[in-house]
Amino acid sequence: MCNPRAALVVLLFSAHLVALADAASIYRCVGADGVIRFQDQACRSDENSRRIELPDAPAPASVAVPSDESKVPPAPATVDVAPQRVPEPEPAVTATLCTREDGSRYLSDNGHGEQRAVPLGVLGIPRDSLAEAYGGRDGIGVSAPGLREPPADHSRHGRIGALLTWVEDPCVQINKSQLCEFLGMRIDEAERALRLAFSDSQAHRRNELEALRQRASQCPR
Secondary structure, three states, rough: OHHHHHHHHHHHHHHHHOOOOOHHHHEEOOOOOOOOEEEOOOOOOOOOEEEEEOOOOOOOOOOOOOOOOHOOOOOHHHOOOOOOOOOOOOOOOOOEEEOOOOOOOOEEEEOOEEEEEOOOOOOOOOOOHHHHHHOOOOOOOOOOOOOOOOOOOOOOHHHHOOOOEEEOOOOOEHHHHHHHHHHHHHHHHHHHHHHHHHOOOOOHHHHHHHHHHHHHHHHHO
């Protein structure tokens, strides 16, 4: 049969163990009546006592709690791609081409043609037609030289042709292809002039040719 007293002792011991699970040691106390008690304090002086050291309780297993970051899907793997160099847009090249009275052409750096003072007579001011020059009351009459001296006009009206006026060469804007075409013709002329130049002018012709080639460096060859 089961000893009631022993069962009681085991029950009390288990209860004290549960209650004193966090204690480092317990005391087994036996009173004068033979009753056994377990407590976390020292026994009374009239009791038979024994100290029992308890082993450290195992640390509870930690449960990994998923953080919010673990819920975020992993980022897709990136593939390193060498950056492609985007060609820079070719700047629009424009220039100003001017024409002199003799028909020669040149490039203007400031966008305007050359200015010069010329007599009005060079421009045909005042202008007389052939009928007015050779016919009429004061006309020459015939065009054969030496037959009649041309009349001279000494009036104030005749002095208008001696007055000076400023004229400017006409200019036009040209695009890149037109500029390159003009520079190509100028380079050909400068090369021919350098071959025919005398020794005292070769340096000037060579510098002129080099300047034209440098300006035409952006043109296709």
